[in-house]
Amino acid sequence: MTGTASPGDPLGPLRAQSTPALIADLLRAEVLVGAFPPHSQLSEAHLARQLQVSRGPVREAMQRLIQEGLLRSERNRGVFVVALGHDDARDVYLARGVIEGAAAAIVARQVPPVAMLQLQRLLDQLAASTGGPWTEVITHDLAFHQALVDAAGSLRLSRMFHTLVAETRLCLLRLEPFYRDGTEVIAEHRGILDALESGRPATAERLIRLHMDAAAARLAVPERVTLSD
Amino acid sequence: MPGDVDDAAGRSSASARRLAPLRIESTPSLVADRIRMGIFDGTFPPDSQLNEVELARSLGVSRGPIREAFQRLMQDAAAISGLEQIVSAIGRSVDSEWSELVAIDLEFHRSLVAASGSSRLTRAFEPMYAETRMLLAHMEIHYERRADLVDEHRAIVEAIQAGDRKLIERLVHGHMSDSVTKLVR
Numbered sequence: 001m002t003g004t005a006s007p008g009d010p011l012g013p014l015r016a017q018s019t020p021a022l023i024a025d026l027l028r029a030e031v032l033v034g035a036f037p038p039h040s041q042l043s044e045a046h047l048a049r050q051l052q053v054s055r056g057p058v059r060e061a062m063q064r065l066i067q068e069g070l071l072r073s074e075r076n077r078g079v080f081v082v083a084l085g086h087d088d089a090r091d092v093y094l095a096r097g098v099i100e101g102a103a104a105a106i107v108a109r110q111v112p113p114v115a116m117l118q119l120q121r122l123l124d125q126l127a128a129s130t131g132g133p134w135t136e137v138i139t140h141d142l143a144f145h146q147a148l149v150d151a152a153g154s155l156r157l158s159r160m161f162h163t164l165v166a167e168t169r170l171c172l173l174r175l176e177p178f179y180r181d182g183t184e185v186i187a188e189h190r191g192i193l194d195a196l197e198s199g200r201p202a203t204a205e206r207l208i209r210l211h212m213d214a215a216a217a218r219l220a221v222p223e224r225v226t227l228s229d
Numbered sequence: 230m231p232g233d234v235d236d237a238a239g240r241s242s243a244s245a246r247r248l249a250p251l252r253i254e255s256t257p258s259l260v261a262d263r264i265r266m267g268i269f270d271g272t273f274p275p276d277s278q279l280n281e282v283e284l285a286r287s288l289g290v291s292r293g294p295i296r297e298a299f300q301r302l303m304q305d306a307a308a309i310s311g312l313e314q315i316v317s318a319i320g321r322s323v324d325s326e327w328s329e330l331v332a333i334d335l336e337f338h339r340s341l342v343a344a345s346g347s348s349r350l351t352r353a354f355e356p357m358y359a360e361t362r363m364l365l366a367h368m369e370i371h372y373e374r375r376a377d378l379v380d381e382h383r384a385i386v387e388a389i390q391a392g393d394r395k396l397i398e399r400l401v402h403g404h405m406s407d408s409v410t411k412l413v414r
Contacts, residue, residue, distance in 0.1 A: 069349075095349035156360075160353040167349075 019053060023061035026051075031070050031081055032169050033135065038083030042071065068166040084170050089219040092167050097212035099160045100145060103152035104204040108196045115151035116197055122147055123189050130182025137179070138172045144189060148196075171219060178218040188214065256290055257297035263288060264298060265392060308344035312386045315340060319382055323375040330375070331365045337382055364412075371413045381407075 017025075027047075030036050042062065048055045062079050065071040072082045084092075107115065126140040142165060149161040179185045188211045195204035264284070267273045279299070285292045315337045322330050335358050342354045372378060381404050388396040 091347050091349050094345075094347050095353060098345075098347075098350055099353065156357060159356070163353050164349060 019057040020060035020064065023047075023051060023053065023057055024064040027061055027065055028068070028070060028166065031065070032166070032173070034173065036081045038081050040081050042079045042081065044079070065166075068163070070166050070170070082170075084167065086220055088167070089171050090216050092164055092171055093212040093216040093219075096145075096161070096164055096168065097209045099157060099164070100149055100212070101205040101208045103149040103154070103157050103161075104192065104196060104208045105201040106152040106154070106157075107148065108199055108201040108204040110153075111197065111199050112151055112153075115147065116193075118147055119144065119151070119193055119196070123186070123193055126189065127182070127186050130179070130186065134173075134176045137182070137185075138169060141172065141185070141189075142168065148192075171215070175215065175218055256294040257301060260284075260288060260290060260294050260298035261301045264302060269392065304346070305344075308340070309386060309390055311340055312337065312344070312382075312389070316379060316382045316386060320376070320379045323378065327369055328366065330378070331362060334378065334382075335361060341385075368412050370408050370411045372411065 027036075027042070036042065044055050044058050044062065048058045051058070062071055066073055066079070070082060071079050073079050082088075122140065122144045126137070126144055129136045129140045146158075146161065146165070150158050152158075188207070192204060192207045192211060195207055264273070264279070273279060281292050281295050281299075284295050288295070315333065318333050319330070319337065322333050339351075339354070339358055343351050345351070381400070385397065385400050385404065388400055
């Protein structure tokens with residue numbers, strides 16, 4: 001997510017963000033913590049009044065979130081928070097499996113040393129975060145996957161992954177009960193990292209697919225579907 | 230919505246439910262795989278009728294998943310015949326303008342991704358078709374025989390029909406890396 005400083009760098013990068021980008025960050029954070037529940041309507045005028053900005057940047061921010069798949073626009077009705085159903089969750093993990101599987105195969109062929117160290121560090125951070133607030137676990141989980149895709153060195157693979165990040169967060173919010181002790185999730189990531197480090201592209205790709213299938217299967221357990229339909 | 234009613238009970242039994250076996254593939258997709266296998270190994274010869282009730286009984290599932298599997302197999306068949314038509318169109322255009330050939334070629338790949346049924350994959354690939362067109366507006370992929378283009382795409386469709394995942398992946402990767410090495414200004 002934008003605005004998070006990396007731990008090694010106390011001040012964080014100074015960046016001037018546009019008003020729509022700031023509003024988009026704010027709305028995204030609200031949607032992702034569940035402050036705007038699924039199916040709820042977002043009013044451009046109301047938000048503009050609350051944020052004390054004009055409606056233009058609010059509209060632009062809402063457009064961004066529509067592109068990210070967090071909001072949905074209905075003609076003549078307005079803009080609503082999405083409710084991801086079973087099929088959406090399956091599709092998110094299917095698409096991630098394809099994109100990250102391809103990235104993992106590339107990384108396992110090259111085994112770039114710097115990226116390997118970074119992935120190891122991110123996995124340690126993920127392991128350390130389990131037991132803490134779930135949103136922190138999600139952030140570390142996603143950071144690991146982002147770094148994995150980036151390690152492939154393909155701008156386009158990274159861009160494809162990026163389009164799925166926000167929806168993945170929404171799915172991950174619902175996975176909390178299944179990962180409470182964290183051992184499974186750490187073991188799955190560790191297995192992937194081992195395959196990358198030992199240069200086994202086919203195994204790395206297969207483990208990524210299994211990791212995604214497992215997540216999709218956990219999301220398909222009936223009582224977690226209260227958000228959808 | 231049963232989800233609402235079961236919510237409180239569901240939460241308290243969450244830890245028990247975690248141990249439930251993970252069924253990674255849905256029943257309809259497993260059924261579809263079995264029927265597909267039956268078609269390839271000759272259990273279901275061409276033009277033979279598939280009976281929903283009999284299949285449900287022999288596979289030990291209800292009729293719903295069988296019906297859904299039929300739907301999927303029909304969608305697959307429609308997607309494959311769509312791809313075959315595009316291959317024929319590529320064949321008819323080998324002597325056309327390069328840009329026209331590129332457009333048809335990209336249509337093949339767009340249909341291929343769309344046939345995955347994943348709206349997110351389809352969306353994620355979209356910008357790359359525009360980029361490929363931009364790239365190929367200034368460069369040509371040099372083929373000794375442009376008809377090779379037809380054969381390469383046809384081979385991909387045949388591998389899909391045969392359900393040979395390894396071959397599909399090898400052919401598609403080969404097709405892409407080949408295009409890169411054959412790029413000429």
